[in-house]
Amino acid sequence: MPRQVKPPRGVPGFRFAGVACGIKESGRKDLALIVSDGPAAAAAIFTRNRIKSPSVTAGMQHVRGGLLQAVVVNSGNANACTGPGGLRDSRAMCTETARHLGIDAQRVLPSSTGIIGVPLPMDKIARGIADAAASLSPDGLQEAVEAIMTTDNGPKTAAASCRIGGRTVHVAGIAKGAGMIAPNMATMLCYVLTDAAVAPAALRPMLRRAADGTFHAITVDGDTSTNDTVLCMANGVAGNPRISRGGEGEEALERALTRVMKELALKVVADGEGTTKLVEIRVDGARTAGTARKVAFTVANSKLVKTAFFGQDPNIGRFMMAIGNAGVPVVEETIDIALGGVKVVRRGLAVGTRETAAAKVMQRPSFTVRISLGMGDARTSVWTSDLGHEYIRINSDYRT
């Protein structure tokens, strides 16, 4: 895991707040605001679940124009499966935020995370929005990240910077999510903020590409929440020449976005409740990127593979079984598998002598399973966790 020496406090041109308004019974922070000084280019990726929170529905509509100025997030209640009232509540969160900031409600993106099937406590949320609007600060990123947490063990932040057109551009991100494994549906939320000047039409494909190798390449339990959101806002305060699609600075900014999103994505997997291992499943030698991805995710989601990670057991049968289950053509005789640098399968056959060395690799908190299909040149990596007792304990508890 990349370590972060100093957590970021903010990004030029953005202000932040995180307050407690009583949605969480624990009294912890549960309402966050992120506000740009002016309208910012915006792009977002939302859950692919067919059942979506009305917050997601409202957010999809608001981001469509490519400009946003604020994000309002409540934790403790997902506002999902709440019927027509749920959409009214999400819109009311935007209206209330816009009123305090003196901006258009269409420029506000709402997010909710927490328990499903219970209407939002709108009186508390209205008070929270008022409190948060009154306490906005350029240094308040840490307060905001605390207020979006649910079952996370700790706040997840990441930052990067780069030079574009002679100017320093800053990127910072915050994320929450224990990989959809919490009793109350631990939605994955991520907000990436930058002072870069960039056209919305350029930002959208950049975010999509950055997500492919980061948030679209992680799994904890294969379940996807009704509320997942990855949002990027770029307010242009850095003063670089505005980046257009395919134009100068695009590559540098995309690299910085990807770096921040990868660090956050791996933190989400590593922080998954019950997780003791962070494992990269690297598949190469595939015919297409799509088949590489299918094999990688089938291995990454197999309960038998994940319990073997927990048990630190180099059980090659489970890898072979999962590879064969991916629903894509594979040739047993051309498959190689290595754990860390230790080859455990060569041309489809167990390399029996390496079992002790392989078991040692699996004792590490983080390692790579490399699967070479020997059929082509396509490759991919996905990141997964182990499946242990703590996952069961957390997820079988009553919701009380």
Added chain:
Amino acid sequence: MPRQVKPPRGVPGFRFAGVACGIKESGRKDLALIVSDGPAAAAAIFTRNRIKSPSVTAGMQHVRGGLLQAVVVNSGNANACTGPGGLRDSRAMCTETARHLGIDAQRVLPSSTGIIGVPLPMDKIARGIADAAASLSPDGLQEAVEAIMTTDNGPKTAAASCRIGGRTVHVAGIAKGAGMIAPNMATMLCYVLTDAAVAPAALRPMLRRAADGTFHAITVDGDTSTNDTVLCMANGVAGNPRISRGGEGEEALERALTRVMKELALKVVADGEGTTKLVEIRVDGARTAGTARKVAFTVANSKLVKTAFFGQDPNIGRFMMAIGNAGVPVVEETIDIALGGVKVVRRGLAVGTRETAAAKVMQRPSFTVRISLGMGDARTSVWTSDLGHEYIRINSDYRT
């Protein structure tokens, strides 16, 4: 679960044996023979895993002609990922069995179940085949089922009979499998034997249809072994007029086969190691049978749903999340969900008052989750288990 008053001892015209030949270190029975007095019509269904045991490859070839006379099964070693030597060993098992019985090796179907990646101990297996051939008995079904077990908690048998053309026709089946959840890959094997006279061309589609609602409708962990096999042999000893495709007696025999296979399939789920609940996921109101199946299996395989079963927690958010994740169109506002008879979701909204009643239903060892999509007339049922601590304990242990 249907209870079985008296376990079947045999089927007219078949002989059975189960012996210990030393493949299992425990000294338990590990080699079974099933032999028909004459050639029997045969049909089989094999694993869809792209990586197949050579036993499966050999079995596929031998059953193609539609006639078999014997089955030889070893437990303790799956003969999978064993390279070209593995196929030679599977063929040798057939040759050896055929030699002792004085039949053609092409009329023998081999099966293996157990650890992956280790060559079969052929000397032990040869001795086992000789012993078994010498101890064949018409009453030996129980010995045979014991010899195919790996991590099963107990032998799984079922029987039924029906009248066809004025004759009594017997059906008996044995199965093993703890749902692919054991450290050494608990393959699912099932052998269904009948004395009905039936054309191979009629038997094949009957077995396929019977499997659709039984062995193709169960899941423990979503993983599929390299060795799964469901075989049906019909030796004609009952003397009924030979059943042709679509002809008289087809329906009665198919019903009896289905009854036996369903009892065995549910026993496999209920016996899955670590299982404390047997849950039917019934989906109706779907547009097509295919979408019903996708929704049912997505719910049945969701780790969040299965841990909620273990925790006896009527967490409607998890059901809704899983339904939305099935990759088929659903309309939140038309979804109803009931646990046992207790409605917990009506038109997409939580029926909050029923939570105590629903939790009571979930305390039962077996119950039904009924999901009504409200979009059409198609329906399906699948059966699944819960996901608890015992599953983790078993599957994270070393293979020693």
